[in-house]
Amino acid sequence: MSKFDTNLTKSLDQSTIKNVESVIPKKRQDLLKWSGWGYRDSKFYPKHEEVFFSGARYPIGGDVKLPHFGDWIRRNFNLKMDDLLSQPQKPLEYPEPKLDEIFYEAIQELNIDYSITGEDRLVRCHGQTLHDIYCLRNGKFERIPDLILWPKSHEEVVKIVKLATENNICIIPFGGGTSVSGSITCPQDEKRCITVIDTTQMNRLLWLDKQNLVACFESGIVGQDLERVLQEEGLTMGHEPDSIEFSTLGGWVATRASGMKKNVYGNIEDIVIRVKMVTSKGILERNISAPRVSCGPDFNQLILGSEGTLGIVTEVVVKVRPLPPVKKYGSLVFPDFESGIRCLREIAKKRCQPASIRLMDNEQFVFGQALKLDTGIFASFVDGLKNFLLTKVKGYDLTKVSVATLLFEGDKEEVDRQEKLIYEIADQYSGLKAGETNGQKGYVLTFVIAYIRDLGLDYGIVAESFETSVPWDKCESLCRNTKAVVRQECKKHGIDHYLISCRVTQTYDAGACVYFYFGFRWNTECQNPVDLYEEIELMARNEILASGGSISHHHGIGKIRARWYKQSVSSIGVSLYKAAKMELDPRNIFGLNNLLTPEDAIDFEKLQSKL
Amino acid sequence: MPEKSQQYLHNFHNYLENRVNLLTHTFHPKIPIEKVRRSVPNDVKLRVLQNQRFNDYLDKISTDKDDRKKKVFAALQILSEMAFDRNMIVIRTLGSIIEKLMGQLYSAVHINQNSIKNLKESMGNQQIIYLPCHRSYVDFMLMSFICFINNIEIPSIAAGMDFYNMKVLGELMRKTGAFYMRRTFGDEFYWNIFKEYMHEIITYNDFGLEFFVEGTRSRTCKALWPKLGLLSMSLEPYFMGEVHDLKVVPVSISYEKVLEEQLFVYELLGIPKPKESTKGFFKAITSLKSKSYGNMFFDFGEPISLNSxxxxxxxxxxxxxxxxxxxxxxxxxxxxxxxxxQHVLKQQQNKIVIMAYNLIALIYCERIHTNSIESLTFMELEREVLKLAAFFEELGAIVGFDDKDPAKNIRETMALHDNVLEVTGNSSNIQLKRANTDSNRTSNGNLKGHWLCKEVMDIVVPVFSLQLYCNPTIYWLSQPALFVLSTIGQNVVLIDDLKKDVLWLRQVFIYEFVLYPRFEDEEFDKVLKKLLDMKILIQSSESSVILNEKSPYINLLLSAISPFFSCFYNTSEIILSKFIGMKFVDKDIFIAVQSTLEQELLKGNGTIHPYSLCLESMNTSILSLCNSQCLFKEKQNCVNQYSIDEANMSALVNRLRCFNSRWNFNYKYFGNIILSKI
Known part of the structure; x- marks a missing residue:
């Protein structure tokens, strides 16, 4: 066996390390749902033909009636609130853990936290794809991890990986479990012992350098913990993916995540300065902290988006910024989605994007209205004077309008200047200023939307989002074409009740990120609605690619988009990835099998016999 | 007369022959590291408060903003106590006084001009750390003085708080570059500030830095095991890449007679030194005035670039x-x-000048060992000194005495030390001069060890004084002596076995003779070669050697280490016989050893060297016993508590006994003079 390369050994001053108390407990199922998204105490639920949201974590919670949501559901999906399907039941039995004795004993000797209980293993066998959740709810997972480990430091991870390599154990790095690409879903045909390395107990702030505004965190820190710790110091990293409550820094790196406020803070690849990744051959790390280097191919880029197949990320050095003194919301209403897109394009051209700018199509606008409350900032947007302005004075049609939400950050002068500029540009595209509270509402609802799918599944509605990035010139046509294909497919499959909608969530110099939401209610005769969903999504993705869109803007490839990987990166690109995989992990210890289709997969047995 | 030494000493000039007026001397110093702007002493201090690490630390320990403000204020106070300053008027005035004193105290102040030229040529591009050996308070005054007259920037000097506590003088010394370090442990706040202050001294200041790597004055005039605290603080910015290089300059200062001689003797016996006070300091100085302290040699070693x-x-x-x-x-x-x-320590030792009195002291001790002291006449002494001078030069030492008229030199140096040895009788016999110690010396409370009776003290004081002049040569003799000890009374010895014995003995005397384990292979080979060259050992086959019983140096070498062997052996035996199963502290050991040995000495027991009463040697013995796991040490309320590992300790004592039995220690002479008094 070749020697494990430890890279340079560091001697950090232990007294600068800050332990972080995570919001998410080690036994994650105590706080989080085992069969769906988010916190256990937060969910949509029906009562007397109305919908409520439980828990006090979100602004629409507190078990207050959502007076318009029930109507919206009835209208779009033609069902009654008492058409509830049976609720998912936790399994009574779990597959026996398949343990490698030598490895298992060695782990115990090393005194590393571990578990082999069924529940701990089940809640870490999946991500959050529709497929994952459907399988969970219906007890369809046959292969779940055999052993869960909670290392507390990089050094412990190194020990585990070395041991796993010696004993041919399959390792799955696991952070927040929010993947929507199937990337952390347990490979169902894996014969070896599957060990999940749960990184969440490795979540310290190792150091903070206020002079250079960089911080070094362990990879298992959860997004909300990371921001809380930094904000106590008057700093922020500014990376806010919609999953920030649950996803981890290491996961962001491994999937090439993107955050809502990337216009100010950048995407994860702009924020990350250095990454430490433990591979089966040793530690890969760029040993330079300088802001930019010309130093051959950048191997940080090999780690970013490796989706757990090349190694496990243990420590990350990131840029941080002083907290902005002013945070202000805004919104714009456009007569239609297309003029909205043109306006966003112009804003991008002038490079005056605020921290976040998002444009919703009419379906989403209407859906947003359905979540309104009767009082507070969630009261209806089209009420009162605005209603009058929109429908009468300007002649806007409520069934066609689209809405942009804006988030400004910076000092007061900067925010004022930005606002002025944006509203001037909007004016040229018939964009009407629609107030701060509407903007705020849009952003606050971000975290709630993810809970809707679980409600849908209770009623026989399957739903999922998928995203892409596209050049500006093809943005409008891509949205139009994709929606058309979805509608056509639904018709083909006899689906009467569905929803397809999209929004632009990010803007760049050369294009935008587009998000689609698609859900439908399946007929009673449909055997497997998830297969049907995936079939339609496949057609949609084909159309996206044909329309000039990309395989993914930030969700990643995982397993469900592997079929388009080759066409996205070229055959030589695939060979290059495979070469890296064979070099770093010739025994496929990190055996998640992401990125490559089964046809393209490396034959590790053959590779082993050659070595 | 040793030729190489003469050549080397040729570069030394006697300052007193060409004196400088310090009040009018133009001072355009060469700077260790030339930057765009000269550093300012006050900024060194203020930069600590701006330092990122220190600010992070303040954030960590402060409960709120008000608390932080208080802590910043506290830090500023500590820094004011700590920081050095610079005032040319003070430097000139104080310098003039020191210059006058030197003229009165010393007959010659020899300064290596070549080494000064060498040093100045290497300056300008990196911060310099001067590391002098520390034998006397005179050391650092001399350092600053020599820098001043030679136009070298006067370094900042790490000094102990005892100087700070001397009223006016402490402040005056601050203005010449002294900064003060508390000798407290465990005060995290204080040490964080001190560490950052050192950091700024290395990274920002351009004055150069001076401290003593031995940590304190060596009361024995032997090298002390180096302390790492200040050195690692100084080197940290280098390892961290904050400075590109540092120059370390070992400094060797040799005294024919140490100013503190009698103070040291008493301290080594456990009678505490008087507290430093300005009044005491001047009183001491005025009482010195009339006396002469002979020659002094000052030498900058080759500057060591860390990079190379x-x-x-x-x-x-x-x-x-x-x-x-x-x-x-x-x-x-x-x-x-x-x-x-360790390297610096060796460099210091290499350049310490061995003077006539060192040789006389050694010869005298050898005679006692061979029980032939009565036959030592002045004439014979002169011959022996010349022979020994050649021997030291062959070992590599620099030997300095007047070769044109050795008899005169010997007479003068004997006169200088007439409190120790005297020449008596018609045949000019050399005799130990009994001291007349004050029998009401100190109350028992202040003693570190046992209260020794006057009969013993009167003999022990001159024996210790004499030993202080043997000790500077121990650097050259200790290792060859361990070879002799390992081969004496043996027939042919396999080199492998010899090495085992020598390495074991190195372990035993690791702290006493500063025998750094990482040098052991290299030094073993070097010493072996030297001893073969000098025919002290003879190669009997490729893999074995035999001691040359006819070599004139065997007794000299054995007698040189015998005081230390005696102390270690007796200390170990007494600990083993008295403390099994007990918890005990340093003082228990001191009292047990001193009181037991006092009784033996009073009985005239000729197997015990009086130097075995030396607390410093007991200390190094205890450290060594801990190091070889014969003793276990645990700290309780800042006091070391020991317990014995009986098996290890007995094994060690047995092996020592075995070495002890290989040749006959004999100090009957000392026993006899004690008995004669009683």
């Missing part, structure tokens, strides 16, 4: 990828720091 000393051993890149302030030195780097400290 460490070469590829130091991986400066290791720390470059993280901010310096969140990193610590690695274990490897602490090892490298120790290597440097």
């Amino acid at each position: 000393f460490y070469g590829s051993d130091v991986k400066k890149f290791n720390h470059s990828s993280e901010p310096a302030h969140i990193q610590k030195m690695s274990a490897d780097e602490i090892q490298l720091t120790t290597d440097l400290a």
Whole structure:
């Protein structure tokens, strides 16, 4: 066996390390749902033909009636609130853990936290794809991890990986479990012992350098913990993916995540300065902290988006910024989605994007209205004077309008200047200023939307989002074409009740990120609605690619988009990835099998016999 | 007369023959590291408060903003106590006084002009750390003085708080560059500030830095095991890549007679030194005035560039990828720091000038050992001194005495030390001069050990005084002596077996003779070769040697280490016989050993060397016993508590006994004179 390369050994001053108390407990199922998204105490639920949201974590919670949501559901999906399907039941039995004795004993000797209980293993066998959740709810997972480990430091991870390599154990790095690409879903045909390395107990702030505004965190820190710790110091990293409550820094790196406020803070690849990744051959790390280097191919880029197949990320050095003194919301209403897109394009051209700018199509606008409350900032947007302005004075049609939400950050002068500029540009595209509270509402609802799918599944509605990035010139046509294909497919499959909608969530110099939401209610005769969903999504993705869109803007490839990987990166690109995989992990210890289709997969047995 | 030494000493000029007026001397110093702007002493202090690591630390320990403000204020107060300053008027005035005193105290102040030229040529591009050996308070005054008259920037000097506590003088010395370090442990707040202050002295200040790597004055006039604290603080910015290089300059200062001689003797016996006070200081100085302290030699060693000393051993890149302030030195780097400290110590020792009186002291001790002291006449002494001078030069030492008229030189130096040895009778016999110690010396409370009776004290004081002049030569003699000890009374010895014995003895005397384990292979080979060259050992086959019983140096070498062997052996035996199953502290050992040995000495027991009463040697013995796991040490309320590992301890004592039985120690002479008095 070749020697494990430890890279340079560091001697950090232990007294600068800050332990972080995570919001998410080690036994994650105590706080989080085992069969769906988010916190256990937060969910949509029906009562007397109305919908409520439980828990006090979100602004629409507190078990207050959502007076318009029930109507919206009835209208779009033609069902009654008492058409509830049976609720998912936790399994009574779990597959026996398949343990490698030598490895298992060695782990115990090393005194590393571990578990082999069924529940701990089940809640870490999946991500959050529709497929994952459907399988969970219906007890369809046959292969779940055999052993869960909670290392507390990089050094412990190194020990585990070395041991796993010696004993041919399959390792799955696991952070927040929010993947929507199937990337952390347990490979169902894996014969070896599957060990999940749960990184969440490795979540310290190792150091903070206020002079250079960089911080070094362990990879298992959860997004909300990371921001809380930094904000106590008057700093922020500014990376806010919609999953920030649950996803981890290491996961962001491994999937090439993107955050809502990337216009100010950048995407994860702009924020990350250095990454430490433990591979089966040793530690890969760029040993330079300088802001930019010309130093051959950048191997940080090999780690970013490796989706757990090349190694496990243990420590990350990131840029941080002083907290902005002013945070202000805004919104714009456009007569239609297309003029909205043109306006966003112009804003991008002038490079005056605020921290976040998002444009919703009419379906989403209407859906947003359905979540309104009767009082507070969630009261209806089209009420009162605005209603009058929109429908009468300007002649806007409520069934066609689209809405942009804006988030400004910076000092007061900067925010004022930005606002002025944006509203001037909007004016040229018939964009009407629609107030701060509407903007705020849009952003606050971000975290709630993810809970809707679980409600849908209770009623026989399957739903999922998928995203892409596209050049500006093809943005409008891509949205139009994709929606058309979805509608056509639904018709083909006899689906009467569905929803397809999209929004632009990010803007760049050369294009935008587009998000689609698609859900439908399946007929009673449909055997497997998830297969049907995936079939339609496949057609949609084909159309996206044909329309000039990309395989993914930030969700990643995982397993469900592997079929388009080759066409996205070229055959030589695939060979290059495979070469890296064979070099770093010739025994496929990190055996998640992401990125490559089964046809393209490396034959590790053959590779082993050659070595 | 030794030729090489003469050549080397040719570069030394006697300052007193060409004196400088310090009040009018133009001072355009050469700067260790030339920057765009000269550093300002006050800024060194203020930069600590701006320092990132210190600010992070303040954030960590402060409960709120008000608390932080209080802590900043406290830090400023500590810094005011600590920081050095610069005032040319004070330097000139104080310098003039020291200059006058030197003229009165010393007959010659020899300064190596070549080494000054050499040093100045190497200056300008990196911060310099001066590391003098420390034998006397005179050391650092001399350092500053010599820098001043030679137009070298006067370094900042790390000084103990005892000077700070001397009213006016403490403040005056601050203005000449002294900064003060508390000798407290465990005060995290204080040490964080001190560490950052050292950091700024290395990275920002351009004055150069001076401290004593031995940590304190060596009361025995032997090298002390180096302390790492200040050195590792100084080297940290280098390892962290904050400075490109540092120059370390070992400084060797040799005294024919040490100012503190009698104070040291009493301290070594456990009678505490008087507290420093300005009044006491001037009183001491005025009482010195009339006396002469003979010759003094001052020598800058070859400047050591860390880059070339460490070469590829130091991986400066290791720390470059993280901010310096969140990193610590690695274990490897602490090892490298120790290597440097040990290397510097050797460099200091190499350049210590061995003078006539050192040789006389050795010869006298050898005669006692061979029980032939009565036959030592002045004439014979002169012959022996010349022979021994050649011997030391062959070992590599610099030997300095007047070769044109050795008899005169010997007479003068004997006169200088007439409190120890005297020449008596018609045949000019050399005799130990009994001291007349005050029998009401101190109350028992202040003693570190046992209260020794006057009969013993009167003999022990001159014996210790004499030993102080043997000790500077121990650096050259200890290792050859261990070879002799390992081969004496044996027939043919396999080199492998010899090495085992020598390495074991090195372990035993690791702290006493400063025998750094990482040098053991290299030094073993070197000493073996030297002893073969000098025909002290004879190669009997490729893999074995035999001691040349006819070599004239065997007794000299054995007698040189016998006081230390005696102390270690007796200390170990007494600990083993008195403390099994007990918990005990240093003082228990001191009292047990001193009181037991006092009784033996009073009985005239000729197997015990009076130097065995030396607390410093007991200390190094205890450290060594802990190191070889014969004793276990645990700290309780800042006091070391010991317990015995009986098996290890008995094994060690047995092996020592075995070495002891190989040749006959004999100090009957001392016993006899004690008995004669009673």
